[in-house]
Amino acid sequence: MDNFIRHKLLQNHNGAYELILYLDDTLTEFSQELGTKSSIRTDIMKQATLLIKNRYPSIRITVVKVVLGGFVMSTLPIAADRAFANTSIEQTNSNFFYSVSPGDTLWGLSKKFGTSVDLIKSANKLSSDTLTIGQKLVIPKAIHTVQAGDTLYSLSKKYNITVDSIKEANQMSSTTLSINQKLIIPAILEIAQTPTISETTAKPTTVTHTVVAGDTLYSLAKKYHTTVDTLKKNNQLSSDVLSLGQVLTIPSTQSEAPTSGPISSTPSLPDTYTVVSGDNLYSIALKFGLTVDELRSRNQLVSDVLRIGQVLRISDKATSTPISTVSFTTHKIQAGDSIWSLSIKYGIPQAELLQANGLTTSSMLSIGQELRIPVHNIPVKETVSPSHGELLNWWTEAQYVFTIGKVAKVTDVATGKSFNIKRTIGANHADSETITVTDSNTAKNIWGGYSWTPRAVIVEVDGRKLAASMSFYPHEREYIMDNGITGHFDVYFSGSTRHVDGKPDSSHQVQVEKAAGVR
Template identity: 40%
Template sequence: MNNKLKKIITATALATSVFTLSSISAFGNQVHHVSSGDTLWKISQKYNISMSKIYQLNPQYRSNPTLNIGDKVNISNELVHTVVKGDTPWKISKGYKVDLNQLLKLNGLTAGDEIYVGQKLLIPTSAPKGENANTTYTVIKNDTPWTISQKFNVSHKELLAANNLKEWDYIYVGQKLIIPSKTNKPTTDNQLPKTNQKTFITHTVVRGDDLWNISIQYEIPFYELLQVNGFKNNHILNIGDKITVPVYKIAVKPTPGPQYGEYLDWWTEAQYVVPIGKVFEVVDFNTGKSWTMKRTIGANHADVEPLTSNDAAIMKSVWGGYYSWSRRAVIVEVDGRRLAASASSMPHDIEYIKNNSFKGHSDLYFGNSTRHVDGKSDGKHQVNVEIAAGKR
């Protein structure tokens, strides 16, 4: 056998080996075959992944979560990136803040390999220490990088950098954008204290600061910032002023089982875990359907809005195809935690998110939340919070 033929056979064998290995490591055991009695909720609990991840991997079930025996449900714990024009493995690794060598290895690639538009690449899920895993967002009509940064309460510059975009770059409907995570929030149980902690830091006022923006920046209630500093609503800030800012770390509470959420008191705990500006997933406790929402306002309870028209449509379907004041037990998935809550879906009053087919905001209650109108407890909401927490 001549040397040229030997090289061809060897190269073919290596290519086959790499393909086989990458297929197994990337896709082996990543699909659940539906059997009698299965539901999406049961599958999520079996594989210890969130309902939002189930829907992310299986978008066909968002409008109708009914399963048939023999269906295949994707349950991969890996993030998937669809290659777009201009992508390279290096750009993708930088965008997701992952190691290039890990990205190449996970996908059976070597340095210098070409990738093509539409190709699916698995993204290593381990994030740099102290950071949350990045999430992705699908661009809808009228979106701009600026409006998206405001939706997710992230820096406009960081959003552009994470997606290799410039100020004037065009984005298109259906495009996937990486939403950079915040680095100042704990993401795992062992980063949180065993009991609730409250400390104080000092903020030095700079040009453009006002008390409302400072409260949003540090994720604390506006009224509390005023109270701690002895200010009134009309207090005027001067550049260089020193502002005392409370910082809360809320301990993770035990639950009776993985299907339940932590029972957090609204006034002393939940409002600090779900502050104004926070984006999170809401999972209906009974159906398992989930949608993305943002807390935009609210003091006695969280006033929230669906992030997109698709989220509003899912929300409406949970309430039988219409918006309603009726309460439902839900789980709020935020920063790796699952919180017990109760939601109604009727849009009302002021709105902050445009182009989401939802004219107003809706209500989200946690333990001991009260009504805005009279400051009293809502018994039906509280029952649902307890159901979601496994207390009933």
């Protein structure tokens, strides 16, 4: 059973720690059995030791206390039970059981192990999507319905797994099968063993760091109390140049044990989280141990609709990392208004304006009708140096700064030459045009004529310098006449995609990162 709703550690006067387990207050029947049934006590100890191995492998914990309704229902000394303390849970030869860790969700596990949420729920007889830290799950690769002629041996060959694994996953005591019997076919996991409690607290450990805008080897060396040479050696780097999104291994020899006071049962929360495909407010709240209301409050959300790439504030502490926020204003329809003209006026995509008001492209507007207008506040980000640009995500930031109709100054990073452009259209990236013949001639000089080759550029708009990538090959529709070119060209920002297939263009992204100084 997994009925602990939370836990914490408290240090006693001897320097050791007590593990406090808080039971669900509704478990009155369980509390009565706690003192009379040894099996209940054993179950508690199994869960406690599993928790210790997963979360606190380097801390000396000597006592487990079970609390219900504010009262200590039982005190279980770990040191007195040597047989159990040395073997935290019953071991098997299988390696298809997964122990739930903080932040795990069914959706995340399904993606991690290449299965589905429904298969995991079916294999483990789960009635809800809620998981408990330390909970053991079978990760299924399939649920097989037994057919005539099936044997455990034939199924083991079919699914490339051992007979014993199938038997253990299905708790079978014999090899006899029945027609239409449902069998769990477990996936074999490669999960690193968790260190035992007795291991030293001062052993060297490593952490990983994903490079973001502004990171340098020097700044990372200071942040993690190491040296540039150590970072380069550990990551086999031949130069000091870092790439956005690059994952670095950071050496650390610090002990994980705290020196005094209580230990929070929740790991430190990140400042922000970037929304990915499949996310919703509930799954994100579950991932970080928050409530949906807390997420809404911290991000000033007025709806539960999320966008891929949207950055959400997770921690409730003050942070130096600026994030975008959205508020709403109201527009009363006047004669001549259209969804397209209003999207241009307020600098938001037409699709977003339609969605905010539950409209479609065929919806009719009426004079006096009130529309909700999303207003995006895009804070200024730090840059690597004055000569580099802000690294803004196209979908959640850049398209709201360099909006359709905006005029900007473009500076080529390599040559330092500048010219003016206007964003005239574009949803996946900024389709733009030069303003004058002089601007067009400057661009031709930089690119050596018309070219699809992307170059790193700085786009200056409304006093902000943005990192971007531009190619200069005018094509298709145009809105500015007499500027010396026919058609528009492409300006990409971080996360921009192609119109033709909606996929990122790696050659442009390299130049964006170069303009931001992170490549």
